[in-house]
Amino acid sequence: MTYAGVLARYRAWMDIPAHTADITLLEGNTPLIPVPRLAEEMGGGFELYIKFEGLNPTGSFKDRGMTVAISEAAGRGARAVICASTGNTAASAAAYASRAGMRAIVIIPEGKVAAGKLAGATAYGAEVIQISGSFDDALSLVVEISRRHPVALVNSLNPYRLEGQKTAAFEIIETLGAAPDWLCLPVGNAGNISAYWMGFTQHHAAQQSGLPHILGVQAAGSAPLVLGHPVDHPETIATAIRIGRPARGEQALQAAEESQGRILAVSDDEILFAQRRLAASGVWVEPASAAGIAGMFAEIRAGRMQPKGQRIVAVCTGHGMKDPDIIARQMPAPRLLPVELRALEDAVLEEK
Numbered sequence: 468m469t470y471a472g473v474l475a476r477y478r479a480w481m482d483i484p485a486h487t488a489d490i491t492l493l494e495g496n497t498p499l500i501p502v503p504r505l506a507e508e509m510g511g512g513f514e515l516y517i518k519f520e521g522l523n524p525t526g527s528f529k530d531r532g533m534t535v536a537i538s539e540a541a542g543r544g545a546r547a548v549i550c551a552s553t554g555n556t557a558a559s560a561a562a563y564a565s566r567a568g569m570r571a572i573v574i575i576p577e578g579k580v581a582a583g584k585l586a587g588a589t590a591y592g593a594e595v596i597q598i599s600g601s602f603d604d605a606l607s608l609v610v611e612i613s614r615r616h617p618v619a620l621v622n623s624l625n626p627y628r629l630e631g632q633k634t635a636a637f638e639i640i641e642t643l644g645a646a647p648d649w650l651c652l653p654v655g656n657a658g659n660i661s662a663y664w665m666g667f668t669q670h671h672a673a674q675q676s677g678l679p680h681i682l683g684v685q686a687a688g689s690a691p692l693v694l695g696h697p698v699d700h701p702e703t704i705a706t707a708i709r710i711g712r713p714a715r716g717e718q719a720l721q722a723a724e725e726s727q728g729r730i731l732a733v734s735d736d737e738i739l740f741a742q743r744r745l746a747a748s749g750v751w752v753e754p755a756s757a758a759g760i761a762g763m764f765a766e767i768r769a770g771r772m773q774p775k776g777q778r779i780v781a782v783c784t785g786h787g788m789k790d791p792d793i794i795a796r797q798m799p800a801p802r803l804l805p806v807e808l809r810a811l812e813d814a815v816l817e818e819k
């Protein structure tokens with residue numbers, strides 16, 4: 468198991484072409500962290516775990532899918548990849564493309580990409596292009612370009628992305644010994660929720676590991692799957708799920724329905740509250756990643772989810788360091804004291 472990424476570990480479970488290479492950064496194998504104090508805050512009596520996908524090599528779950536998409540493209544001799552991105556796909560595509568010696572061209576919506584993501588994409592050597600439009604506009608453009616030119620599309624419309632992302636479901640089953648009762652996760656372009664459902668159903672068909680109910684969570688200002696229609700100008704501080712026309716929306720609705728779960732929306736305030744509560748248990752995630760927990764909070768508080776005796780897994784999709792500005796905006800800057808013992812003593816002894 469050492470030195471193995473998701474392809475080395477799960478290739479036999481993936482529906483991928485034989486030419487698929489193994490371009491890996493040893494992604495996956497992320498921890499499933501118990502957060503008992505957070506469960507207590509919601510009344511207790513149940514097991515709550517965080518699947519911390521922010522610990523992947525580029526800081527988000529996108530790496531699980533990207534290793535497979537890039538490995539497939541590299542295996543058939545592709546020289547360049549392209550994607551639209553709210554940021555994390557860009558950083559991930561850039562890292563894996565560099566590793567494969569390929570060009571990465573990433574298209575991002577103007578001014579709405581978190582600092583850590585843009586820095587990542589640039590550091591890994593991507594050609595980053597902003598458009599004066601939304602993620603959805605960027606996605607339609609790259610789909611068209613990849614049809615006309617020999618550049619591989621690595622958005623989650625690419626089926627190999629999902630083949631890689633579904634491996635997170637396998638890891639959860641392996642750690643818990645069975646599927647959890649509920650899986651809560653954010654929903655943006657809806658690739659990840661679709662991939663998890665693929666993974667759980669595939670594993671259950673092979674080994675009767677059980678199936679979770681899926682709780683997909685959108686941000687209220689960009690909740691096309693809750694509203695039942697596209698959102699032209701999606702808004703939310705959770706930029707990773709600021710998407711008005713989810714490419715895999717139908718599949719996401721199907722996953723929610725088949726699993727006897729649901730898709731709901733939470734406000735930005737609920738997302739930021741959940742982000743702070745997670746951090747209070749030592750898990751710092753970017754805002755979008757806190758949406759799953761925010762949705763779970765909302766459901767429990769409204770009495771629509773009875774957690775007693777259940778096992779609940781919340782997927783935290785990206786690391787908090789991806790979006791440092793959101794913290795800086797909410798919190799006061801550290802205070803500055805003179806170099807004096809008395810002043811420091813006063814500050815330390817002050818009740819908070």
Ligand SMILES: *Cc1c(COP(=O)(O)O)cnc(C)c1O
Nearest residue numbers: 555655656657658659707784785
């Ligand atoms: C991409 C992303 C999402 C949304 O995943 P989809 O597959 O687009 O639904 C959520 N959180 C983070 C941190 C992401 O990078």
